[in-house]
Structures are given as C-alpha cells and as structure tokens.
Amino acid sequence: MYKTPFQITILGSSGAMPTSNRHTTAQLLKHDNKLFLIDCSEGTQIQMRRMKIPLMKINHIFISHFHGDHYLGLPGLLFTMHLLGRSNKLNIYSPPGLKEIIETHFGICNLKTSYSIIFNEIEKGGATIYEDASLKIDTISMLHSIPAYGFLFNEKPLERNIKKKYVNKYNIPVDQILKIKAGASYTTPGGEVLSNEELTIAPPPQRRYAFCSDTGYTESFTDQIEGADTLYHEATFMKEFSELASEKLHSTTAEAATLALKAKVKKLIIGHYSARYDDTQLISYLNEAKAIFNNTYLAKEGKVFDVG
C-alpha cells in the first residue's frame, strides 16, 4: 500500500547493561531515503557495521536521555565519522549537557572534527524539534529519574496518486503532474476542467512512530501518541517486578501493553529487557504483553519493523 519505506531497525534491545548477545538501546529509523538514529548506546557503530547500515548517511541523531545505556556509543561514532572524513554537518537532539561531554572528549586529544556538529537542546515534551517536507518529529515527556524524552515521528500527508489513464489521454506535462499530485485540478488545452478528485487517488493515511524509553508507567502522553501505527515502549521487567519497576521509573510488560491499549496504537514493540532475563525467557515476556495487547512484538537485534 505504501511506496515510501518507513521502518525501524533494532540495534540494541537490552536495558541498563549489555549481555553477551544483547546490545543496549539504539534504533535506526528509515523514512523514504533518510536515516535517523534514535539513541546511540555503546557499540552502536559496531552494530551498524554488522548490519551494513551506511553510518555516514545519518544526519540526525536523537538522544532520549543521559543514562549510559542510551548514549555512550556517541563519542565513538563521532570519532569514526571524523576518521572517515565526513564533511556534512551533523545534528544531534538531546537534553542539555551533551556539548560539554563531547567537547571534553575531543579536547583531551586535540580533535577538531572534519565536520560540524549542531547540538540541539530539548527543553520540553510536545515540542517539534525537526521538520522537513515529509516528516515532523516531536518530543514526548517520559517519566524518569532524569530528564528523558520519547520521540514521535509523524509522516506528513503523502502525495495523491495520479491516475495514469489521464496522463496518457491528455498528455499532461510534468510540471502540471506535480501540481495535481499536490492537490490541483487540471484544465485541458481544450478548456475542459478536470477536478483533482477525478484525476487522483487518495494516498494511504499518514503513519506515526512513537519511541518511548525510558519511562515509568504514565498515561500523560496517551493523547499525544493516540492511534500511532507503531509504539516502541520500554518493558524492563516482567509483571513479577512491578514494584521495582515503579521504584526505578521503568515499566513492566503489562504496563507497556496497557498503555498501547489505552493509546489505541496499532502495533506495540517492547524492549529494554533487564539483563536478569536470558533470551529463552523472552517468550514469557511476550506472552505477558500479548495477554493485554495482542499485536505485540519483541525487539531483537537486527530485526526490521515496518511502522505501518
């Protein structure tokens, strides 16, 4: 149905610390021909190499918060981009404080990067921090022990699809086709006016991806993400540790699923698994969530999900 790819690739599914086969949080989001990196844990550049992701094509990096498992791969990635001779500027969006960290690292080895880095500081949830012709990205306030933000990737209305038979019949010029795709009607050389509704087919609905990590259970952003095509919500613990989850401002499987249900999203991905669970236990994890919200999937390194 959709011609424009809108996908996320899981680079790390582990919470707090890596295990022997799970990396900590990072995701690659692809929309059309653009690549965005969401969080950048230790080893993210290694994961991208393994998955043959062209890291130099990433121009925008979004950091949710400054717990080590969400950003410690950033200095290494920035070093590598320099070593590879990057010249395109790089935008990073994060809570305040990142510039000092990066400049401390660069300062200690007298590094002047081959490219410029623009540090965009996130001050609040519900703000639009990025916008282009096809995508708008908003922040979401998480409930966590330090300032933490989720990200809502909103696809803009797709172009209407022009019916080929009219293009052929009237030999419509290219400049007019672009206008028609954007919503214009068309007047033939003979003076006949064809309405846009007649000339085109409506595009499929706009898609939305909500990334929510790390957070305790909160319904404060339910309205904002309502009806999203895909929600990634952290689920650090199974139900047995709901008190611990609450104390640490993390979520359980059941809480992530409950939020997905309340927000009426179409698909839920859970991840950020505690290192206490090994891979064989994740099926129980999934079952706990599916009992509440059936269309749930497990984050797993290398897995690619279509947003809608």
Place this chain on the structure above:
Amino acid sequence: MYKTPFQITILGSSGAMPTSNRHTTAQLLKHDNKLFLIDCSEGTQIQMRRMKIPLMKINHIFISHFHGDHYLGLPGLLFTMHLLGRSNKLNIYSPPGLKEIIETHFGICNLKTSYSIIFNEIEKGGATIYEDASLKIDTISMLHSIPAYGFLFNEKPLERNIKKKYVNKYNIPVDQILKIKAGASYTTPGGEVLSNEELTIAPPPQRRYAFCSDTGYTESFTDQIEGADTLYHEATFMKEFSELASEKLHSTTAEAATLALKAKVKKLIIGHYSARYDDTQLISYLNEAKAIFNNTYLAKEGKVFDVG
C-alpha cells in the same frame, strides 16, 4: 614449567575504528589470580561478557592514551560496575585528564558510584606505577601525536621450589617451609644445617610482558623492554604504507618486527590493524612480520597468549 599463569587475552585487534568483526584495542592480562585491563575501547564490556571474563574482579585498568579507540569503553564499564553494586575501589592509570571526562559523564545523570575510583595520572615513561608482591608495572614512552604510554609488566622473582624428599625426611614445619622457599637454610632438630641450595630448586626465570601501542617506529625504549618474553607492538599498516605510518605516528608490520628483533624479545604479537585490511589479508600481514622476526603472532579477538 611455570605454575603461575601469566597470560593475555585479546579483546580487540582493530586500529582506529571497529570493523564488523574486529573490536578496537583492549587486552586482559592475568597474572596468578589477578586480572588487569589494558586499554578499554568501545564494546570492551561486551567482549568480556562474551568471553566470560569476570569483570568485577578487575581492580586496575591501564589506559595508554586518549584516542577514542583506546578508552571509549571505559564510561560504560564504570556504569556497569556501579549497576552490579561494586564496592571495591578501582584504580585507573592514564595520562592526565580522565577524571574530568568521567566526572562529566557521571555529573550529567547525577550518578554517585557505589565504589570509589582512584585516578592515577601518568606523567612520564620509565616510571613504576604499580607494584605488589609478585608484579611490578612500569610505563614506556610511546612516539605518538598525543601523550601515549606503553606498559611493561615485570614479574617478580618466583619462590624457590622445595624438594619434597627433604620435607618428608625431616618433617619440616610449615613456617619453616615458607622461609626456605624465600631463600633460608634449615637447621634440623638434630643440629644439622641444610643449605638453601640443597633444599630447593631454582624457580623459572621472571617473565616480562611489554604492551606498546600506539606508536610510530622508535628505538627509544628498546633497552627498557630488552629480552621481554612477549612484546605486543602495534602494526597499523603493511609495508606499502610506511610513509603514511610515519606521518601518522603509527608502525608497519616490518617496523614492529624490526623492533622485536633489536629488543631481542622472545615473542611478538602484532595488532591494531587498519580497517582497510579485511581478515583474509592478515596472513600477508603476518608474513611481512615473520620475514623479519619469525616468532610473530597475530592478535585476534578471544585469543589467549602465554607471556612466557
């Protein structure tokens, strides 16, 4: 011949940046029952988990210099040690400046670690920075674009081995056995004096391990490492790039091997391979070095080398 283990495990063999299957520089040194970490590149904690190395038993970490590929795994490892509830103090040895970096990371998330970190600043080569009953560790001045140090691990004299037949014959008490192993003679209850030479067998020679990375070719530390049992020397490039190596203050295969020859070491390990070489090319790497110094080995993730 040796009862005391003295081994290094390669955690990363790649120079500058990781590849899909090579991590950047880190090595674990085991002497007797003690574990030391030499450099700590991005992903080192992941490598240790994969190799089932008990990372909480590491009490001393040695950082050669502040290029990203040698220390960027340190913040993540320190975070993980905190999450695991470490209480033992941790000693880190590095050129000046590390405290500021680590405190900047911890400050941004209000982290007070569960253990204390002692930052030991290295000011010069040829200095002894660590000493215990069985090991002494000295710095070695590297030739590099920023202050950089190698490390020389010197085993102290091992105890003499007491001949069992004398223990049985004279029923020598334990306190006396310890003295004899340390070099004392023994007087029997009957007044007979047995010399230490008669009672004991000399231990095998003391072993030494020299870690030299990153460095351009220099003979300035040849005397210091002369006769070492094992030398790890970086070899970023093959001979074809000797000019580039010289310009970047790195070494070639031939230079590492030449230094091993001049320093009369017993064994050479080369690593820190440029990402331009894939694994299939490393046999040529090895051959170039072996043509000059035959007892050369390639560093490879997971490989364990006996120092002597």
